[in-house]
Amino acid sequence: MAQSGEHSGRNISFSPEKDVRYVRNLQQISDDEKAYLWSSDKERDDTMHSILKTVRMIQMNGKKTRRCIRGIEQYIFPEFTEQKKINKDCVLLAVLQEQDRQKTLGIYDPEELRNASKSASEWARNLALKDGAEDAKEVSLH
Known part of the structure; x- marks a missing residue:
């Protein structure tokens, strides 16, 4: 059964089911895990370079490109x-x-x-x- 509360004439309902997930804080994650899970500065730079290259190519040649532009439309x-x-x-x-x-x-x-x-x-x-x-x-x- 959902719990309800009153506040300024509004009803608030909470689901009786709980799905608690504990997330380790930054200090609890090893450097190896960080390196595995997160992009390095070089990877981010390479990705941005590739995006900018695609944007420039499209700006120069119109939409004629074999590169996928999904997710970078805002740059183009x-x-x-x-x-x-x-x-x-x-x-x-x-x-x-x-x-x-x-x-x-x-x-x-x-x-x-x-x-x-x-x-x-x-x-x-x-x-x-x-x-x-x-x-x-x-x-x-x-």
Whole structure:
């Protein structure tokens, strides 16, 4: 059974199931583990160099490249980053407006909050599906 609490007219529910995971702090991780798990400065520099090389190539030649650009779109297309930020803000605004509406009416309807977010973020879902389909097609070709 979920525990509930009251605060300023809001209900808070906690799941009765616990999934506790202890994470060692930095001092508890050996240098060998750090070297194995984390990128070295050289690896990060090499990765950034490769990204910048790809960005320059695309800027000079258009989108004609055999390199994968997934994850570095923001470096290549500044408008892509701005549009994603605008879309994210729209989702936040939709949820906040729905919260205000519910507060004014004295109700709490999590389904309507979910619908507000779902509707405003449909662009992200569609983009993810399109990108996933493109990636799957690309992988099947190689």
